[in-house]
Amino acid sequence: MGPYNFANFDPTRDEEAFSGFLDRLHVGERAPNATVEDLATGEAAELRSLWRRNMAIVEFGSFT
């Protein structure tokens, strides 16, 4: 796969973007944690804090 923040999408170079979805992180497995930044506060947040006490719906995306 090319650089994560590519300047243009190339399906031949960025094959991982399409492949492997069914092979990774199956239902029943533990969700990975990562440190992210809360846009509203600018503070660091742990993804796992979303589901520590509640069920969580987590969408990933951008403008495009």
Next chain:
Amino acid sequence: MAVPAMDDLADRYTDRGVTSAFVYTREAHPGERYGPHTSMEVKRSHAQAFREEVGVRRRILIDDLAGTAHRAFHPLPNLTYVIARGGMISYKAGWTDPDDVARFMDHTLDRLEARRAGEVLPMVTEQIAWRRRDDEGFRRGLERSGPQAIADFDG
């Protein structure tokens, strides 16, 4: 991107103890206005613009510049996961379809109540789902980003 409908779902399930969040990732088709993220400062400003222009009401969490959170799940552009309390993945979708998420949530929340009454047991399924086409909405995202994003997508 079905932001308004997913925001509505977030409102709908809050009272049933469900947390919702949007993780802002890279731009899948960078354009003149919203090009590739070259620093966290750029990524923050794009996330802020995304919230304002698209009108996102959910909590927005910005992934780091390397896409650590995004890549840990999968680098597809518009994923949705439902994660049970404690961290078990209970739903994964390679594209976000609010109707499909709502079907899953309604069913799951009802069945969790039935489980407390000892009436049901969990099982795992795998299936092909069908999402509504939203070419217009997707196009709007590309247009916001600029002609380069449209050319990138159209190839």
